[in-house]
Amino acid sequence: MPQSPPRLVLASASPRRLDLLRQIGLEPDAVVAAEFDESPLKDETPRLLAVRLAQAKARKVAPDHAGSHVLAADTVVAVGRRVLPKAEDADQVRACLNLLSGRAHRVLTGVCVVAPDGRSAHRLVESRLHFKRLTPADVERYLACGEGIGKAGGYGVQGRAGRFVLSLQGSYSGVVGLPLYETAGLLAGLGYPVP
Numbered sequence: 001m002p003q004s005p006p007r008l009v010l011a012s013a014s015p016r017r018l019d020l021l022r023q024i025g026l027e028p029d030a031v032v033a034a035e036f037d038e039s040p041l042k043d044e045t046p047r048l049l050a051v052r053l054a055q056a057k058a059r060k061v062a063p064d065h066a067g068s069h070v071l072a073a074d075t076v077v078a079v080g081r082r083v084l085p086k087a088e089d090a091d092q093v094r095a096c097l098n099l100l101s102g103r104a105h106r107v108l109t110g111v112c113v114v115a116p117d118g119r120s121a122h123r124l125v126e127s128r129l130h131f132k133r134l135t136p137a138d139v140e141r142y143l144a145c146g147e148g149i150g151k152a153g154g155y156g157v158q159g160r161a162g163r164f165v166l167s168l169q170g171s172y173s174g175v176v177g178l179p180l181y182e183t184a185g186l187l188a189g190l191g192y193p194v195p
Contacts (some may be wrong), residue, residue: 011058123186125182
């Protein structure tokens with residue numbers, strides 16, 4: 001009897017992560033959001049937060065998808081040890097942009113894969129960005145387009161905020177939400193056939 005092909009579950013509601021997976025020829029069999037409190041723990045560094053959230057999402061979804069590879073990721077935007085929120089409204093987007101204006105910040109994306117046999121592996125990808133000094137008009141135009149709501153740090157580098165970036169060192173796809181090189185490596189290492 002032929003063995004059924006392995007299944008892939010994306011434990012994320014992010015349309016950007018789904019688009020990035022498709023970019024490298026991977027189509028998940030299911031997309032499931034893992035809902036839980038994503039607040040940082042007391043004294044938790046941004047690096048540890050990104051990894052913990054990615055692992056927690058994968059582990060939460062995996063029990064309901066036996067026989068599947070479960071992929072999860074989480075992106076944290078940080079200035080020093082300060083974690084910027086996933087902006088919920090225009091005021092939070094404005095506060096994030098004003099903080100990021102004219103300075104460098106880090107985008108940390110944790111990725112975790114849980115294999116059907118329960119093994120798991122994770123990676124942390126850190127990128128460094130530097131924003132130009134934003135004018136009040138820059139901020140207001142960005143607020144008017146609405147792109148920053150729902151995004152870590154109040155912006156999406158793949159959209160209009162891309163024009164604010166003076167430099168980016170690291171993984172562009174990681175800043176968008178899923179570092180493709182590391183993701184493909186994790187999946188392949190745990191037996192998922194990456195095209």
